[in-house]
Amino acid sequence: MSVATKPTSNKxxxxxxxLKWAGGKTxxxxxxxxxxxxxxxVYFEPFIxxxxxxxxxxxxxxxIADINDDLVNAYLVVRDNPDELLEALSKYKNEKDFYYSIxxxxxSRLSKIERAARLLYLNRTCFNGLYRVNxxxxxxxxxxxxxNPNFVQTDRILAASEILQNTDVYQAGFEKVLVKAKAGDFIYLDPPYYPKDVYSDFKRYNKEQFHKNDHERLAELYNKLTERGCYVMLSNSDTPFTREHYKEWRVDTVYAKRLINKDASKRGEVTEIxxxxxxY
Incomplete structure (x- = not known):
């Protein structure tokens, strides 16, 4: 588990x-x-x-944390080196051949700033802003x-950097990160959703998948965090499996638009919990 810390800012x-991200909660x-x-x-978000x-x-x-080291590196660079990141992005081009060269x-041969610039650039110029790896x-x-994709995003990166000054950033799994959570802390859990159908694996965040047993471990940890005195909020798909595992707590149904699915007929409004x- 890697971590870096910077002093707080009063601004x-x-x-x-x-970043645009599959499963984003905007x-x-x-x-x-x-x-x-x-x-x-303290606010904790282990699936940032x-x-x-x-x-x-x-x-x-x-x-904040994530298992995706590429994503975590981007957060660290935005926090610690925003000016250098913006300078690197300013040299990029919205051209097909340039895109595929990047x-x-x-x-493994890139600096942390080059690696972050690459992710932000690809994220803004790739199809649908979808992060997917083989x-x-x-x-x-x-x-x-x-x-005209906006991959430089000067104002947005500088504003994000200011907020991140108050934040410790980890590359780690959710269980390691939440060892530090104490009574009175607030934890938001937004894992890769439990699949509703065979197409749900379309979005692959990294080489490791989040399987059924991972969801079961997360549900067990939810209960332990409750016993510890933490405030815990979780988002997930609306399925019999998820409802069964969280039936002891308040489960609210909300509506969201599914924008990514191999089957076009299954895009549209869906229920989540x-x-x-x-x-509250």
């Missing part, structure tokens, strides 16, 4: 996600925000993804040919 900044923000506890100590809720509430102290790069961990999404172990 108040309105920040938004700097469309559910209103539902999530109204469930955030009025008072809490695009960080929509994190940036929306801008916690005074936070711990996509084919060997990440079984070898190689990014394999095609060029989208958008007319939000689970809380506290009143």
């Amino acid at each position: 108040t900044v309105k920040a938004q996600p700097f 469309q559910l923000l209103d539902e999530l925000i109204k469930r955030v506890p009025a008072k809490y100590n 993804g695009g960080g929509a809720l994190y940036f929306a509430i801008a916690p005074e102290a936070a711990v 996509r084919s790069q060997d990440q 079984k070898n961990g190689q990014f394999n999404v095609p060029f989208a040919n958008y007319k 939000i689970v809380t172990n506290y009143d």
